[in-house]
Amino acid sequence: FVVIAQIPAVRAVTRMRRTYAFAAASAIFAVSLLAVLPATLIHTELAATSLLAGVAIVFAIGECVHTNVLGPLVADMAPAHLLGRYLSLYSLAFSISLALGPAIGGLLLQTSPDAIWWGGALAAVLAGAVLLRLGGRIPDPLREAQSGLGPAPEAA
Numbered sequence: 001f002v003v004i005a006q007i008p009a010v011r012a013v014t015r016m017r018r019t020y021a022f023a024a025a026s027a028i029f030a031v032s033l034l035a036v037l038p039a040t041l042i043h044t045e046l047a048a049t050s051l052l053a054g055v056a057i058v059f060a061i062g063e064c065v066h067t068n069v070l071g072p073l074v075a076d077m078a079p080a081h082l083l084g085r086y087l088s089l090y091s092l093a094f095s096i097s098l099a100l101g102p103a104i105g106g107l108l109l110q111t112s113p114d115a116i117w118w119g120g121a122l123a124a125v126l127a128g129a130v131l132l133r134l135g136g137r138i139p140d141p142l143r144e145a146q147s148g149l150g151p152a153p154e155a156a
Contacts, residue, residue: 002060009064018140019132021069026128028062030121037117076139 013021035055042048071090078086108116131138 001057002064005061005064006068009061009068013065013068015142017142018069018073018138019135021065022131022138023128025062025066025069026124026131028058028065029124030128032056032059032062033117033120033124037114040113073139076141 016024032055035058036052039048039051039055042051074086074090075083105116108119
């Protein structure tokens with residue numbers, strides 16, 4: 001699904017300011033994480049599986065929005081002579097999160113099955129709020145084009 005959704009996600013994200021796209025991705029992540037909770041209350045396997053499949057699709061949409069904004073942001077923030085290092089560190093941080101995430105998530109699930117979903121949703125909402133608050137500090141080609149500071153982004 002993520003591969004198919006990338007093309008429309010790129011088109012949608014190029015029309016949005018980066019802070020708004022990050023906030024939208026954070027909201028999508030929060031909603032999808034909280035939507036997992038009712039699956040424990042559903043008594044039929046088919047209904048619970050359907051709910052979780054829907055949650056996975058919603059989460060994937062948030063992932064598409066997030067990745068289509070974050071990669072170019074890292075590239076725009078990097079000085080030209082350090083671009084390779086910035087992108088390498090971005091990739092390394094993502095790889096470390098893939099390694100540590102399941103271990104931390106497993107511990108949280110063992111301690112309190114609902115805590116991971118509530119905690120993840122809270123973290124997503126807080127991240128979105130912080131990114132909105134940063135606003136003008138985040139390099140944004142769309143904002144720069146509207147204010148006359150730079151070229152307009154090309155539509156995909």
